[in-house]
Amino acid sequence: MSTTSLWEQTLTFFPLFCRALAEECRPGATVAVIGASDGKFVLPLAEAGYNVIAIEKDPLALYGGEVLLPVSGLGYAPGLIERLKDADLQHRVRIVAEDFLDSDPADVVADAVWTSCSWHYSANHRRPLVEFIARMQQLVHPGGVFGAEFMMPVDKRHHEIEHYTTPDVLISYFGDAWDVLLTLQTDPFLERAHVGQLHDHTHRMGVLIAKRHPDDHAKGGPSHDEA
Numbered sequence: 106m107s108t109t110s111l112w113e114q115t116l117t118f119f120p121l122f123c124r125a126l127a128e129e130c131r132p133g134a135t136v137a138v139i140g141a142s143d144g145k146f147v148l149p150l151a152e153a154g155y156n157v158i159a160i161e162k163d164p165l166a167l168y169g170g171e172v173l174l175p176v177s178g179l180g181y182a183p184g185l186i187e188r189l190k191d192a193d194l195q196h197r198v199r200i201v202a203e204d205f206l207d208s209d210p211a212d213v214v215a216d217a218v219w220t221s222c223s224w225h226y227s228a229n230h231r232r233p234l235v236e237f238i239a240r241m242q243q244l245v246h247p248g249g250v251f252g253a254e255f256m257m258p259v260d261k262r263h264h265e266i267e268h269y270t271t272p273d274v275l276i277s278y279f280g281d282a283w284d285v286l287l288t289l290q291t292d293p294f295l296e297r298a299h300v301g302q303l304h305d306h307t308h309r310m311g312v313l314i315a316k317r318h319p320d321d322h323a324k325g326g327p328s329h330d331e332a
């Protein structure tokens with residue numbers, strides 16, 4: 106890869122998702138990445154031979170432009186489109202440049218779905234968290250894999266917003282159609298300054314990886330009871 110993601114240094118459980126992908130999905134399967142940003146996960150997935158659907162609503166993340174960085178200050182950062190082109194991977198990636206909550210559910214189907222710290226963005230607070238999760242679940246084929254890493258509450262403010270969640274709460278959204286393969290969570294940890302957060306700060310993160318039953322041909326999302 107010839108360029109580096111702005112998010113390269115942030116903590117991730119992505120290798121655990123890749124392991125589940127390799128175990129549960131065929132080589133060359135289609136993986137949807139929700140909140141694809143500048144491609145920290147899209148490029149390695151495409152490079153590994155997966156077909157990727159990258160859903161991202163931020164024009165700066167897609168097309169690149171000026172960003173404020175902690176040490177170097179204002180500078181140009183390439184977006185997802187340029188990074189894919191530089192790595193000659195554009196043929197493996199379909200970009201959906203829209204808000205995932207407004208996307209047509211019939212338009213995206215995949216063998217697996219991954220998101221990294223996207224649903225806590227304030228623009229998503231207008232809809233219940235369960236809607237974001239149900240949309241992710243619904244796009245996964247039977248037998249496919251769901252993976253999400255997410256921000257857990259740290260500050261008092263976070264405890265008032267359901268989009269800062271915990272593995273225990275998330276598990277309750279996965280009904281009979283799913284096997285939850287793994288949940289993990291960190292203690293609070295120091296994350297170094299990065300784009301969007303120009304000072305060192307405290308995070309707490311969780312991850313959930315689940316598999317949709319191969320014989321589940323219903324819609325896949327949580328029922329109203331589970332929600």
Ligand SMILES: C[S@@+](CC[C@H](N)C(=O)[O-])C[C@H]1O[C@@H](n2cnc3c(N)ncnc32)[C@H](O)[C@@H]1O
Pocket residue numbers: 110112115139140141142143144145146160161162163166203204205206221222223224226229
């Ligand atoms: C924290 S950043 C991603 C950082 C992560 N480490 C990575 O590179 O994947 C989360 C991304 O999700 C995107 N996002 C959040 N909510 C979204 C939504 N409803 N639809 C599409 N993109 C969304 C944001 O624009 C942002 O680019």
